[in-house]
Amino acid sequence: MHICVFLSAADLDERYTRPAREFATLxxxxxxxxVWGGSDSGLMKVVADGVQEAGGRLVGVSVAFLAGSARKDADEMVIARDLAERKALLLDRADAVVIMVGGTGTLDEATEILELKKHGHHTKPVVLLNTNGFYDGLKEQFRRMDAEGFLPVPLADLVFFAEDGHQALECLERAAGRG
Known part of the structure; x- marks a missing residue:
């Protein structure tokens, strides 16, 4: 399965890097x-290293203004013109999406992917990996949106909230008919 992971390129502490590495190994x-943003720094590097060291393949989709920090040993690297094209290419190359910890860029990617799914532009499973409760507030906000009628489809049909990498992968494999 081609799994797109949206996450931070920032250098983060062990409470985020250790679970990210464990998920990458799985x-x-x-x-x-x-399938990831292609960066060879921060948490993106941690995940790419973990996947590669455990025998998985790497398909990066970087963007022109970040091409200098793109990973050199990926199995495939695509350079998009801009961030909008990058998001479209990432989704196009994926069978499923996992949203890991990140900043505003990750949040932008997550909301766009969910908005596209809400409107039927894709049916790929989306998992929000809530490492160490990072997304507790967002999870609560999504539940409120659902409860108060802001979502035209049930929240459970848009996104699955996983507390760890094992749970995230199980959800994806069930959705793909492997689990």
Whole structure:
């Protein structure tokens, strides 16, 4: 399965890097391909290293203004013109999406992917990986949107909230008919 992961390129502490590395190892050992933003720094590097070291493939989609920080040893690297094209290419190359910890860029990617799914532009499973409660507030906001009628489809049909990498991968494999 080609799994797109949206996450931070920032250098983060162990409470985020350790679970990210564990999830990456699960992906690689499972024979999955990581589709990611292509960066060779921060948490993106941690995940790409983990997938590659565990036997998985790497498909990066960088963007022209960040091409200098793109990973050199990916199995495939695409350079998009801009961030909008990058998001479209990432989704196009993926069978499923996992949203990991990140900043405003990750949040932008997550909301666009969910908006596209809400409107039927894709049916790929989306998992929000809530490492160490990072997305507790967002999870609560989504639940409120659902409860108060702001979502035209049930929240459970848009996104699955996973508390760890094992739970995230199980959800994806169930959605793909492997679990």
């Amino acid at each position: 992906l690689g050992k499972g024979g999955h391909t990581l």
